[in-house]
Amino acid sequence: MTRPEEKQSKKLFIKTYGCQMNVYDSERMGDALSVSGYSVVDSPEGADMILLNTCHIREKAAEKIYSELGRMRPHKEANPDLKIGVAGCVAQAEGEEIIRRQPMVDLVVGPQAYHRLPTMLDHVKDGGTVVDTDFPEEDKFTQLPRGPKAKRAPSAFLTVQEGCDKFCAFCVVPYTRGAEVSRPPARLLEEARDLLERGVVEINLLGQNVNAYEADGWSLARLIKEMAKLDGLKRIRFTTSHPNDMGDDLIAAFGEEEKLMPYLHLPVQSGSDKVLKAMNRKHTAESYLKVLERIRAVRPDIALSGDFIVGFPGEEEVDFQATLDLCKEVRYGAAYSFKYSPRPGTPAADRAHVDEAVKGERLKRLQTLITEHQFAFQQSMVGQTIPVLLERAGRDAGQMVGKSPYLHAVHLDAGPEMAGQIVNAKILHSERNSLAGEML
Ligand code: 5AD
Ligand code: SF4
Numbered sequence: 001m002t003r004p005e006e007k008q009s010k011k012l013f014i015k016t017y018g019c020q021m022n023v024y025d026s027e028r029m030g031d032a033l034s035v036s037g038y039s040v041v042d043s044p045e046g047a048d049m050i051l052l053n054t055c056h057i058r059e060k061a062a063e064k065i066y067s068e069l070g071r072m073r074p075h076k077e078a079n080p081d082l083k084i085g086v087a088g089c090v091a092q093a094e095g096e097e098i099i100r101r102q103p104m105v106d107l108v109v110g111p112q113a114y115h116r117l118p119t120m121l122d123h124v125k126d127g128g129t130v131v132d133t134d135f136p137e138e139d140k141f142t143q144l145p146r147g148p149k150a151k152r153a154p155s156a157f158l159t160v161q162e163g164c165d166k167f168c169a170f171c172v173v174p175y176t177r178g179a180e181v182s183r184p185p186a187r188l189l190e191e192a193r194d195l196l197e198r199g200v201v202e203i204n205l206l207g208q209n210v211n212a213y214e215a216d217g218w219s220l221a222r223l224i225k226e227m228a229k230l231d232g233l234k235r236i237r238f239t240t241s242h243p244n245d246m247g248d249d250l251i252a253a254f255g256e257e258e259k260l261m262p263y264l265h266l267p268v269q270s271g272s273d274k275v276l277k278a279m280n281r282k283h284t285a286e287s288y289l290k291v292l293e294r295i296r297a298v299r300p301d302i303a304l305s306g307d308f309i310v311g312f313p314g315e316e317e318v319d320f321q322a323t324l325d326l327c328k329e330v331r332y333g334a335a336y337s338f339k340y341s342p343r344p345g346t347p348a349a350d351r352a353h354v355d356e357a358v359k360g361e362r363l364k365r366l367q368t369l370i371t372e373h374q375f376a377f378q379q380s381m382v383g384q385t386i387p388v389l390l391e392r393a394g395r396d397a398g399q400m401v402g403k404s405p406y407l408h409a410v411h412l413d414a415g416p417e418m419a420g421q422i423v424n425a426k427i428l429h430s431e432r433n434s435l436a437g438e439m440l
Contacts, residue, residue: 011047015053154201155204156203158203164208182207201389205220269281308338411435
């Protein structure tokens with residue numbers, strides 16, 4: 001039997017890679033393990049358990065994790081009782097292979113099995129190992145034990161949907177995260193209320209394909225509207241969406257729901273219909289642009305962001321030009337672009353690849369254009385008065401960093417006691433990746 005004081009003393013270090021869904025998962029794993037007496041620390045030194053919450057979306061993810069595990073060796077040598085676990089999408093993809101290659105790993109847990117972590121600990125306690133990469137029927141988040149009601153930062157993630165049925169030809173998500181599953185709305189509203197009690201005022205609804213959300217007859221738009229009724233909730237965002245799932249009600253919500261922020265991350269991946277077809281995106285450049293046009297009609301100030309892949313197999317210069325053209329037409333407020341990286345087991349992996357140097361050169365050209373648009377958008381904020389949600393202390397004393405409705409970081413003179421408040425600020429200048437303003 002463990003005495004309570006021993007229970008309190010165990011330290012858990014979680015290193016998170018990849019997307020916001022992993023950030024959310026890591027927080028929930030921390031909550032779940034707090035029930036087993038672990039508290040989260042921010043360095044691996046002296047930890048009793050280290051969890052790597054991994055991402056598999058682009059190349060060499062697994063190799064990076066093996067080298068990271070190699071770097072954990074001194075910690076294990078210093079403390080032979082240290083437990084090391086690998087979670088997330090690399091765990092799902094590699095499974096037992098991880099323990100075969102790195103015998104000091106005790107635990108391999110896929111993204112659908114986190115609610116079983118406390119029981120797994122019982123197995124590894126006495127030197128055993130566990131590999132759990134099953135896809136269970138039940139909602140893993142509902143099953144996760146809750147931690148104490150600790151205060152939270154003003155902005156929080158809430159995973160509402162997981163998995164993807166789209167099978168884009170380059171993407172591992174449908175294999176590592178499985179089929180689309182939406183969490184029941186009642187649970188989500190309950191979790192949202194819990195977050196509000198802990199000081200959260202902005203909720204970012206997460207899903208690999210969040211706008212495909214559907215549970216108990218509720219669409220994402222309905223969920224947003226019901227959530228907006230919660231007292232104390234000031235801002236709602238959602239990410240990541242697929243163009244084909246932008247339903248009429250969701251588009252309308254941008255015009256109707258004040259708490260829904262005017263920002264949409266809507267990846268297109270390429271501006272060439274030939275490449276979009278080869279990617280199995282199931283939309284064209286034109287149908288994508290039509291969706292944006294409809295959103296802009298109801299919310300003219302919407303800021304758009306997107307993802308792009310350059311050098312997908314079969315992409316020629318003319319296709320890449322079509323991507324640049326689409327970018328020029330949309331003028332994204334922010335966008336993320338990547339060189340195509342072949343993922344084993346996905347349909348595009350065995351196709352003839354574009355030369356690496358060509359990929360690199362295209363990426364540079366695309367990023368130059370995107371950065372130009374991003375700066376112009378930031379510059380257009382100068383002189384405007386906008387509501388800023390104050391979130392955390394800034395670099396300098398007496399400064400806070402907040403967020404504009406359009407997801408810009410905004411630096412203001414304010415004290416930490418103002419965290420969670422929305423203030424009106426006049427934007428004075430635009431910096432490299434942020435804005436600076438004064439509170440009115
Ligand atoms: N190669 C490069 N980029 C990829 N992405 C997903 N899979 C790959 C891949 N194999 C990018 C897409 C996606 C984002 C999360 O990561 O642009 O929208
Ligand atoms: Fe991957 Fe997104 Fe395509 Fe789903 S929609 S397969 S998550 S890129």
